[in-house]
Amino acid sequence: MSKTDKSKNKLKEEVKNLEILIIDDNEQITKMLTTFLELKDHKCTVANDGKEGLALIKENRHDVILLDLAMPEFDGYSVIKNLEENNMLKDHKVIVFTASTITQEELDDLVKRGVTAYILKPIDIDILHSKLVDTANL
Amino acid sequence: MLPIKHTLFIVSGVSSFIIFYMGIVNFLTSVEESTGMILLIFSVFVATGTLLGTVHISTSITKPIQKLAKNMSDFSKSNKMSDENQIKTNVKEIFELNENFVSMGEKVEKTITLQNEYVQKLKDMDRKKIEFSSMVSHELKTPLVPILGYVQMLQKENFLGNLNEKQKDAVDEIYASTVKLQRLIGDIMTTQKLDLGKLDFNNEDINVLDLINGVIKEFKPVADAKNIELVTDYDKNTHIFTDKDRLNQVFSNLIKNAIDFVSQNTGKVIIGAIDNLEDIEFYVKDNGPGISSENQKEIFKKFYQIDTSTSRKRSGSGLGLAICKGIVEALGGKIWVDSEENIQTTFYFKIPKKPIKISVNNESKKFEISI
Numbered sequence: 001m002s003k004t005d006k007s008k009n010k011l012k013e014e015v016k017n018l019e020i021l022i023i024d025d026n027e028q029i030t031k032m033l034t035t036f037l038e039l040k041d042h043k044c045t046v047a048n049d050g051k052e053g054l055a056l057i058k059e060n061r062h063d064v065i066l067l068d069l070a071m072p073e074f075d076g077y078s079v080i081k082n083l084e085e086n087n088m089l090k091d092h093k094v095i096v097f098t099a100s101t102i103t104q105e106e107l108d109d110l111v112k113r114g115v116t117a118y119i120l121k122p123i124d125i126d127i128l129h130s131k132l133v134d135t136a137n138l
Numbered sequence: 139m140l141p142i143k144h145t146l147f148i149v150s151g152v153s154s155f156i157i158f159y160m161g162i163v164n165f166l167t168s169v170e171e172s173t174g175m176i177l178l179i180f181s182v183f184v185a186t187g188t189l190l191g192t193v194h195i196s197t198s199i200t201k202p203i204q205k206l207a208k209n210m211s212d213f214s215k216s217n218k219m220s221d222e223n224q225i226k227t228n229v230k231e232i233f234e235l236n237e238n239f240v241s242m243g244e245k246v247e248k249t250i251t252l253q254n255e256y257v258q259k260l261k262d263m264d265r266k267k268i269e270f271s272s273m274v275s276h277e278l279k280t281p282l283v284p285i286l287g288y289v290q291m292l293q294k295e296n297f298l299g300n301l302n303e304k305q306k307d308a309v310d311e312i313y314a315s316t317v318k319l320q321r322l323i324g325d326i327m328t329t330q331k332l333d334l335g336k337l338d339f340n341n342e343d344i345n346v347l348d349l350i351n352g353v354i355k356e357f358k359p360v361a362d363a364k365n366i367e368l369v370t371d372y373d374k375n376t377h378i379f380t381d382k383d384r385l386n387q388v389f390s391n392l393i394k395n396a397i398d399f400v401s402q403n404t405g406k407v408i409i410g411a412i413d414n415l416e417d418i419e420f421y422v423k424d425n426g427p428g429i430s431s432e433n434q435k436e437i438f439k440k441f442y443q444i445d446t447s448t449s450r451k452r453s454g455s456g457l458g459l460a461i462c463k464g465i466v467e468a469l470g471g472k473i474w475v476d477s478e479e480n481i482q483t484t485f486y487f488k489i490p491k492k493p494i495k496i497s498v499n500n501e502s503k504k505f506e507i508s509i
Contacts, residue, residue: 035291
């Protein structure tokens with residue numbers, strides 16, 4: 001927490017060393033995000049499915065969690081539901097990202113339940129970074 | 139209207155009376171009393187016989203007709219033939235009438251059953267189409283994520299290493315095409331949602347002046363790059379209660395087209411609104427090449443693109459105006475175009491100031507399935 005407090009007053013571009021958990025089944029996407037975020041001097045952990053992601057969430061604290069909603073079997077919704085059931089959703093900063101087959105109502109509902117932000121695919125990496133920093137600084 | 143029964147009774151009553159009357163006249167005027175008496179008794183029998191005969195005939199005609207009429211009215215209510223269609227009658231015409239009704243009813247029933255099956259099939263196909271299209275759009279969007287990500291990284295200075303001028307140009311071209319592909323996928327998805335009546339609409343209080351200034355601000359850089367004028371002639375503080383994002387989408391599509399079609403340096407695009415009592419008529423006017431009257435009829439159709447002799451490089455998907463039409467109509471409004479070739483083109487769209495509930499349309503639209 002002290003880390004994010006310190007960076008609060010800095011410019012977005014200068015925010016570094018965030019610990020980011022990326023949960024997405026698509027390896028090309030996780031590789032691209034890792035390449036980008038590591039070049040921005042953040043630390044990335046990758047989980048390729050919801051179950052693995054959930055275990056990592058419970059193990060360690062991350063500054064931000066990037067969660068893909070559409071995954072086979074244990075998807076992003078299941079991760080959110082599990083966190084909710086364990087009263088843990090409000091403790092984590094979760095950004096969900098999705099191709100916009102989801103309706104605005106569903107997105108609003110997720111935010112109401114405690115998801116911090118959402119990003120629609122395809123992702124503009126500059127927007128992604130600014131949302132990441134905003135979310136981490138909340 | 140007079141029932142058959144009454145008509146028959148009147149006719150038979152009158153004739154019985156005449157027969158009876160003639161019997162009495164005969165009785166009174168006959169020379170021999172016994173002959174008169176016989177005639178009188180005879181006339182009483184004939185008159186009674188006529189009356190009874192009429193009652194019998196009338197019931198044998200009217201009963202089955204009444205039953206038939208009831209069957210018909212039941213059928214028209216339920217569209218189902220009842221099991222008690224057979225009516226007893228000795229009258230040939232009524233028998234035939236009933237036979238024809240029964241065979242017609244059975245045919246109608248079959249047609250309706252068949253129709254319902256088709257509707258169900260269409261609904262199933264429709265559902266499958268939605269599932270398929272949402273799957274396709276998801277699958278198309280997913281590989282765009284890393285493409286766009288890496289291209290953006292390549293475009294950054296000192297990020298993945300610096301590129302020479304030619305490489306930079308190449309990456310910029312890849313970026314432009316990727317964005318275009320992304321927009322096309324988005325447009326296709328919007329069109330599908332509009333067709334199925336599945337697009338979400340919000341209602342919010344919008345200041346028309348702010349809205350217009352907002353879109354002008356958004357497109358100022360594009361207009362400046364082409365050195366054309368982008369202005370408004372609206373200055374009233376009017377409010378409208380509708381979906382701001384969707385209204386912006388309509389404006390964006392129309393302004394993009396207008397900027398695309400006007401000539402560099404001399405082009406002019408005017409955005410405005412006419413404040414009516416119940417609605418606001420927005421417009422986007424340009425001094426571009428205009429649209430011929432044949433093309434004016436077609437431009438709101440999907441994937442319709444005008445072939446211009448100048449064959450300019452168009453960036454659109456051919457869905458922009460179809461989307462505009464879909465959105466405007468879903469908001470309870472109307473869109474149309476007015477144009478004179480080589481002079482001007484004005485797109486108007488009228489939106490009610492207060493939201494209108496329209497959901498009836500969507501149901502019928504659901505069955506406009508093209509394969």
